[in-house]
Amino acid sequence: MDEFEEILQDFLVEAFELIEQLDLDLVELENNPDDLDLLNRIFRVAHTIKGSSSFLNFDVLTELTHHMEDVLNKARKGELQVTPEVMDVVLPSIDMMKGLLEQIRNTGSDQDGIEIEGIVAQLKAVLSGEDVHVAEIEDSEIEDTLEETESGYENPLDDEGEIDISSMSEDAVEAEIERLLKKKQEADKARREAKIAAGESVPEFQAPVLEEEKPKEEEKPKEEEKPKEEVKPKVPVKAEVQKKPVTTASAPATTSSQKSVEQTIRVDVNRLDHLMNLIGELVLGKNRLMKINDDVEERYEGEEFLEELNQVVSMISLVTTDLQIAVMKTRMLPIGKVFNKFPRMIRDLSRELQKKIDLQIEGEETELDKSIVEEIGDPLVHIIRNSCDHGIESPADRVAKGKPEMGVVSLKAYNEGNHIVVQITDDGKGLNPNMLKVKSIEKGVITEKEANTMTDKEAYGLIFRPGFSTAAKVTNVSGRGVGMDVVKTNIEKLNGIIDIDSEVGEYTSMKLKIPLTLAIIQALLVGVQEEYYAIPLASVLETVRITADEIYTVENRQVLRLRDEVLSLVHLADVFDVEKVFDNSDHTYVVVLGLAEAKIGVIVDSLVGQEEIVIKNLGEYLKGMEGIAGATIRGDGGVTLIVDVAAVMHVAKEIKSHAVSTEAITSKKVRNGPEDYTVMLVDDSKTDRKIMKTAIEPLGIQIVEATDGVDALTKLKNSEEEIDVMLVDIEMPRMDGYTLASEIRKYNRYKGMPLIAVTSRNSKSDRMRGVEAGMSEYITKPYSVEYLANVVKRNLGLE
Amino acid sequence: MSGKLQEVVQKQREQQNVSPVSDDEVLQLVSFVVGEEEFAIPILTIQEIIKPIEHTRVPRTPPFVLGVFNLRGSVIPLIDLRLKFGVTAKGKTEDTRYIVLKDGVETAGFVIDRLNQAIRINKQKIDPAPEATAQDKSLIEGVGKQDDRIITILRVSKLLERDF
Numbered sequence: 001m002d003e004f005e006e007i008l009q010d011f012l013v014e015a016f017e018l019i020e021q022l023d024l025d026l027v028e029l030e031n032n033p034d035d036l037d038l039l040n041r042i043f044r045v046a047h048t049i050k051g052s053s054s055f056l057n058f059d060v061l062t063e064l065t066h067h068m069e070d071v072l073n074k075a076r077k078g079e080l081q082v083t084p085e086v087m088d089v090v091l092p093s094i095d096m097m098k099g100l101l102e103q104i105r106n107t108g109s110d111q112d113g114i115e116i117e118g119i120v121a122q123l124k125a126v127l128s129g130e131d132v133h134v135a136e137i138e139d140s141e142i143e144d145t146l147e148e149t150e151s152g153y154e155n156p157l158d159d160e161g162e163i164d165i166s167s168m169s170e171d172a173v174e175a176e177i178e179r180l181l182k183k184k185q186e187a188d189k190a191r192r193e194a195k196i197a198a199g200e201s202v203p204e205f206q207a208p209v210l211e212e213e214k215p216k217e218e219e220k221p222k223e224e225e226k227p228k229e230e231v232k233p234k235v236p237v238k239a240e241v242q243k244k245p246v247t248t249a250s251a252p253a254t255t256s257s258q259k260s261v262e263q264t265i266r267v268d269v270n271r272l273d274h275l276m277n278l279i280g281e282l283v284l285g286k287n288r289l290m291k292i293n294d295d296v297e298e299r300y301e302g303e304e305f306l307e308e309l310n311q312v313v314s315m316i317s318l319v320t321t322d323l324q325i326a327v328m329k330t331r332m333l334p335i336g337k338v339f340n341k342f343p344r345m346i347r348d349l350s351r352e353l354q355k356k357i358d359l360q361i362e363g364e365e366t367e368l369d370k371s372i373v374e375e376i377g378d379p380l381v382h383i384i385r386n387s388c389d390h391g392i393e394s395p396a397d398r399v400a401k402g403k404p405e406m407g408v409v410s411l412k413a414y415n416e417g418n419h420i421v422v423q424i425t426d427d428g429k430g431l432n433p434n435m436l437k438v439k440s441i442e443k444g445v446i447t448e449k450e451a452n453t454m455t456d457k458e459a460y461g462l463i464f465r466p467g468f469s470t471a472a473k474v475t476n477v478s479g480r481g482v483g484m485d486v487v488k489t490n491i492e493k494l495n496g497i498i499d500i501d502s503e504v505g506e507y508t509s510m511k512l513k514i515p516l517t518l519a520i521i522q523a524l525l526v527g528v529q530e531e532y533y534a535i536p537l538a539s540v541l542e543t544v545r546i547t548a549d550e551i552y553t554v555e556n557r558q559v560l561r562l563r564d565e566v567l568s569l570v571h572l573a574d575v576f577d578v579e580k581v582f583d584n585s586d587h588t589y590v591v592v593l594g595l596a597e598a599k600i601g602v603i604v605d606s607l608v609g610q611e612e613i614v615i616k617n618l619g620e621y622l623k624g625m626e627g628i629a630g631a632t633i634r635g636d637g638g639v640t641l642i643v644d645v646a647a648v649m650h651v652a653k654e655i656k657s658h659a660v661s662t663e664a665i666t667s668k669k670v671r672n673g674p675e676d677y678t679v680m681l682v683d684d685s686k687t688d689r690k691i692m693k694t695a696i697e698p699l700g701i702q703i704v705e706a707t708d709g710v711d712a713l714t715k716l717k718n719s720e721e722e723i724d725v726m727l728v729d730i731e732m733p734r735m736d737g738y739t740l741a742s743e744i745r746k747y748n749r750y751k752g753m754p755l756i757a758v759t760s761r762n763s764k765s766d767r768m769r770g771v772e773a774g775m776s777e778y779i780t781k782p783y784s785v786e787y788l789a790n791v792v793k794r795n796l797g798l799e
Numbered sequence: 800m801s802g803k804l805q806e807v808v809q810k811q812r813e814q815q816n817v818s819p820v821s822d823d824e825v826l827q828l829v830s831f832v833v834g835e836e837e838f839a840i841p842i843l844t845i846q847e848i849i850k851p852i853e854h855t856r857v858p859r860t861p862p863f864v865l866g867v868f869n870l871r872g873s874v875i876p877l878i879d880l881r882l883k884f885g886v887t888a889k890g891k892t893e894d895t896r897y898i899v900l901k902d903g904v905e906t907a908g909f910v911i912d913r914l915n916q917a918i919r920i921n922k923q924k925i926d927p928a929p930e931a932t933a934q935d936k937s938l939i940e941g942v943g944k945q946d947d948r949i950i951t952i953l954r955v956s957k958l959l960e961r962d963f
Binding site: 284623639 | 853860
């Protein structure tokens with residue numbers, strides 16, 4: 001049983017791969033009906049699937065593919081002209097084949113659900129005559145793709161008249177089809193005999209054979225009985241069918257070996273995902289290692305082992321980066337996987353909409369992450385449908401406008417830095433910004449006031465609003481007002497950017513800019529007060545440094561004039577309710593974010609830099625917190641939150657920004673005399689603390705004591721009193737004075753606090769280290785009590 | 800399967816069934832102090848107990864969610880039980896600990912004032928939560944009596960459930 005399962009899985013994987021290529025080839029075939037290579041390829045797909053399915057006892061599938069194979073075989077020998085009418089039968093039969101395969105994948109059987117009699121009958125009709133009369137068959141699989149074809153040939157069934165099939169029962173339809181078929185076959189046979197009598201050579205049906213020229217004699221009798229026998233799908237032609245895959249298996253093999261064969265192994269996606277997670281951890285480890293290396297370098301400058309450490313760290317960092325790229329590449333798929341289904345879609349759409357549309361595909365070999373390939377399919381379907389329905393005009397209109405009758409939709413993919421760009425362009429009627437505005441006001445999507453201030457680009461963005469549709473009438477294809485909304489949400493989910501460009505009467509072009517991968521991203525780290533946040537670099541368009549007076553307030557909203565654009569602004573501190581601990585300086589930074597078609601400026605206090613981060617989720621408990629997309633672990637082991645750009649844009653609309661505050665923070669306490677000041681003494685020796693105390697106590701200043709760096713840091717953070725000055729010993733257990741100073745200086749809140757080193761280490765290099773760590777003064781032991789008191793007084797401004 | 804093998808398997812099963820029954824009578828708990836009160840949680844729900852480490856605030860959460868912290872590469876939420884139980888906030892002390900609890904896939908760290916001890920308590924000495932109202936929704940699983948102490952046993956699944 002297991003072995004069977006394994007074979008079945010292999011079969012399904014192979015079959016779906018084959019079919020993907022098949023759709024593309026078939027549409028191509030319609031344009032190039034004489035391309036023998038193409039025909040051979042298509043034939044082989046049907047043949048391979050037939051062979052495997054008969055081996056696996058999928059009788060219905062075997063039956064269907066057998067007939068397809070017959071038709072294709074005839075076509076490949078030039079005995080059957082591939083007309084759009086023939087394709088209208090072949091394409092739905094492929095759809096049905098897909099349906100059957102999906103059913104097999106889901107239920108393990110092809111026995112119930114999909115009825116193939118109708119399509120088999122059509123295939124047989126194609127096979128036996130030069131002409132097809134396609135009946136509307138009640139079958140959900142093919143309902144919408146089937147069309148009544150106009151027959152250009154002499155039809156033996158012409159005298160039958162139109163039959164209302166929808167009113168008949170299934171059995172009755174079957175019986176009717178069988179009756180018609182027989183009639184037609186008789187007519188065919190009669191005609192053939194007549195031709196033979198006239199001395200013409202008559203093409204015979206041929207089963208697939210290795211050499212195309214060699215007709216198989218024993219096939220002939222089979223044909224005669226085939227129609228009767230095979231209308232019932234559950235009676236397979238076993239003996240014939242099972243032999244065939246064996247005899248012809250070598251045919252595809254020999255042909256394909258002439259092309260360069262790609263060497264591939266199928267790997268479970270879960271394994272790749274696991275690998276990617278491990279790499280993520282490794283990248284975090286690497287980041288941390290590099291940070292530690294920097295610290296060590298600073299501390300033991302000039303030591304010999306440093307160079308060795310440096311070499312190891314840079315090698316590991318290099319290998320990690322390469323490894324990450326390599327693993328990312330294993331997850332990459334060509335975007336052609338998505339593009340492949342569009343030629344077929346365009347073909348069906350153009351027939352349905354009665355337009356002439358040509359699809360041009362470029363860059364289908366461009367690769368991107370599997371998860372993104374999966375997400376990008378839907379938006380593209382919607383955009384292309386939209387282009388065909390709303391963009392491209394009807395042939396008559398086009399001619400009237402002096403454009404070629406055939407409309408062109410072009411699909412182009414290319415790499416741009418860390419992004420992939422997918423561009424969809426149609427040479428249709430273009431977007432009219434004014435019309436878009438009028439429509440939106442009508443539908444209540446925007447107000448008149450909003451419309452007046454909108455730029456053309458913003459107006460184009462209206463098509464992505466929920467509930468918006470420019471189609472005068474709702475067609476089957478589009479106009480239900482959901483499609484483009486889906487595009488926007490899906491692209492936003494991928495941190496992508498949509499850029500629309502259009503000219504009325506000329507073209508509409510949509511550019512989707514999507515990051516290459518999702519798990520490990522480049523991020524811009526920004527500081528807001530004392531907190532840090534990571535913004536996906538994919539969404540960052542630019543950063544600008546501005547002064548407070550460059551910000552204007554329009555209707556309670558802050559805006560910035562950036563070149564020829566007006567950009568609305570929001571404080572990240574307001575979005576995330578960040579506690580305000582220090583004043584903004586005169587200068588501030590604006591990070592310009594772009595997502596889908598929207599843009600916003602986010603005000604932050606500092607830009608830390610660009611870093612590669614691994615996205616981790618916040619777990620069930622904190623899942624879906626607005627504005628936060630996840631978290632990452634930084635080089636120092638701390639957690640930094642990742643900004644959800646889409647949510648921030650949404651939240652920004654609700655926040656009434658207030659002007660950049662240049663006033664002093666009111667919470668600062670009023671100081672009248674020395675008793676309102678507090679000094680902290682940090683020394684591990686009780687005696688030393690005592691000496692310091694005696695020097696300072698007479699000043700009347702409050703005193704807090706700490707025994708080492710760690711203690712001082714804890715007390716500094718938790719103390720209710722604000723510490724105004726700190727006297728620090730250098731040699732201390734647990735955390736020394738240098739480390740303490742650099743730790744304290746990490747907090748913006750304490751950036752201005754005087755740190756006075758009190759130590760017996762007085763060499764020049766010690767002093768230098770002290771300054772580097774952030775000490776503001778250096779007092780060497782022994783010192784006089786008066787001197788210490790004076791230094792403290794001076795630093796507090798009490799003189 | 801041969802008869803003998805079946806016998807052996809059967810025997811093993813019986814043994815396995817017997818041992819937990821006797822153990823079930825006694826519940827192993829870890830007790831700790833938050834504010835003035837003593838609480839306890841089943842020992843098996845505790846992943847680990849650590850000393851306080853740095854955490855990052857997560858905006859737009861209630862005050863009792865202090866943020867997230869890094870536990871050997873995993874990002875884990877940190878919840879202050881003082882604030883959650885309506886006791887006034889207090890700075891960290893030498894005794895402050897984070898208890899990391901796990902229930903299914905959900906993990907979170909909880910700040911407690913002081914760790915007390917591991918206790919074994921007989922199931923019969925545990926009474927259901929005093930308030931009969933909405934038992935399933937209560938944070939309290941039951942109240943245990945040992946010697947002259949009263950220990951509130953917390954429902955871990957409820958602690959780990961997001962309620963905002």
